[in-house]
Amino acid sequence: MASSSDKLDRRQFVGNGVRIAGAIGLGGFVGFLAGRRGSADDTVWQIDPNKCIACGNCATYCVLDESAAKCVHSYPMCGYCELCTGYFEPDPNDLNSGAENQLCPTGAIVRKFVEEPYHEYSIDEALCIGCAKCVKGCNAFGNGSLYMQVRHDRCLNCNECAIAVACPSQAFVRVPASNPYLLKHKGTGA
Amino acid sequence: MMVVAVSAAAALAVERFPPPDFTDHQLPQTTTPHGRWLGWEYFDMAALAAGLVLASYFALGRRSRKGLVGLATVAMVWLGFWRQGCVCAIGAIQNVSLAVFDPSYTVPLTVIAFFALPLLVTLFFGRTFCAAVCPLGAVQELTLVRPVRVPGWVDQSLGLVPFIYLGAAVLFAATGAGFIICQYDPYVGFFRLSGNAAMITFGICLLVIGLFIGRPYCRYLCPLGAIFGLFSRVSGRHVRIPPDECIQCRLCEDACPYGAIRPPTVPQTPAERARGRRRLGWMLALAPVLVVVGTGLGYTLATPLSLVHREVRLAERMKLEEAGKVEGTIDASDAFRNTGRPARELYTEAIALRERFAFLGGLLGGWVGLVIGMKLVHLSIRRKRDEYSPDPAWCVSCGRCFEYCPSEQQTLIQELPTLEKSGV
Known part of the structure; x- marks a missing residue:
């Protein structure tokens, strides 16, 4: 039957045309996307410490059971206070490392005597849950040297960060993967 | 001592407690562990x-x-x-x-x-x-x-x-x-x-x-x-x-x-075929109507939909707070006030977003109408099949x-x- 095979040929021809047009269209779109991104670096999530209000969402909203956002310390900014408002509860019984005096619920801040009257505070990252209680304390009365950062050895780099969605101050931003931290330095202010 | 410290902090504002100059104490370094090696991306692809x-x-x-x-x-x-x-x-x-x-x-x-x-x-x-x-x-x-x-x-x-x-x-x-x-x-x-x-x-x-x-x-x-x-x-x-x-x-x-x-x-009788054609005609006529209705609906629904955007939500909240219609503040509005940006700026942004939502919401509604219309048309088209x-x-x-x-x-x-x- 000549007519039926003609029909088949025509259908094949149209089909090929549509497929090729589709492939060219898709290629064009990919070209547009590639052109738009240019040679820019891929991005990862990070907390802008100047926008962070230490609300505590980092601890609970991360898709990981133990949040990828943790507290870090800018040592050159720290005042090395004996009464550290990031370390101690308001009105502590005593200025020692007793659990009842500490702000940190997991005891993740290590207090070490340096010289009279200075103490050094460092973070035991394995214990930190990213609740930002110390950050809040340090920002309220101290130099603001304790701050939150997304730790990239833990972060899954979700397509849309779940903490970013819950962040009230829009402090979560996409930063270049080659430079993935927004560190606080001396002189950047409390 | 605490009182003295706090008042000193207020005076200095930026550096409340000047960092000491240690003579023989090495400051620790803040670590910056990197994430996944970027080359893995090419492996994924x-x-x-x-x-x-x-x-x-x-x-x-x-x-x-x-x-x-x-x-x-x-x-x-x-x-x-x-x-x-x-x-x-x-x-x-x-x-x-x-x-x-x-x-x-x-x-x-x-x-x-x-x-x-x-x-x-x-x-x-x-x-x-x-x-x-x-x-x-x-x-x-x-x-x-x-x-x-x-x-x-x-x-x-x-x-x-x-x-x-x-x-x-x-x-x-x-x-x-x-x-x-x-x-x-x-x-x-x-x-x-x-x-x-x-x-x-x-x-x-x-x-x-x-x-x-x-x-x-x-x-x-x-x-x-x-x-x-x-x-x-x-x-x-x-x-x-x-x-x-x-x-x-x-x-x-x-x-x-x-x-x-x-x-x-299975082959159709002429009567069935005629009925099928009539149905297709109706569906083809219905499709544009669905698109128009959908566009209208999408356009009207865009305002509530825009509340999904947090900036719009924040602007709404700020407006209520400023007007004294709600008590207290939330973290988001506090954070915004802390930035020192005027609320007007936020409102302008929210209005621009609303407009974008209205446009895209109309498109979305039209799309939904088109999809339903096309489904009806597609169900009315009979394609001959000789095999499973x-x-x-x-x-x-x-x-x-x-x-x-x-x-x-x-x-x-x-x-x-x-x-x-x-x-x-």
């Missing part, structure tokens, strides 16, 4: 390409269900459990939409690859990506134990949901309101073995439903499946049920758990039907002696 080639080969060349199941398992382990579900072709739709509407957003190379390659393959070979490369598809494929047939009308109606979901996902991604496909991904919690309670519950429900109803996410939710369906319709080399000619034995009729096998058509064949839009090329076909069995038996001789 290469693995995706290899997966697509293999899936197409197993489905179309080898016609091997075993190969497809094996590949699906690997995909589930690699993209699911190892990569934790977060380089995903379905989610890539949102990154691509955001990149189109927001030039400042950098869309990762992997995302472009995960968006384009599966579509390209589907255009030529059908939904082989769904068969064995998508980790979400793999989970559902491997957990389907007792398929139950879904009535045609339910299947067709629920099949509209992915198109609507797709439209909504593009709208919210394009306006920067959020990535809803990622937020409501039911299986990602399963891959990560953690997540919020609501989504885990949803995931478990879907897994249980999936024991009986084949691929509930793929068929009734997956927005990428909707695009694949359109692309697959024109695929040149799609999976066939028989290896060669269909002998119309009807053995494969119940083979498909996804309701994708269409039987051969998979509906390319619904078929995910899983290969379950191959072994039902006696012609396939015949070829397998014929191949058997040669296989034995070659020592396999």
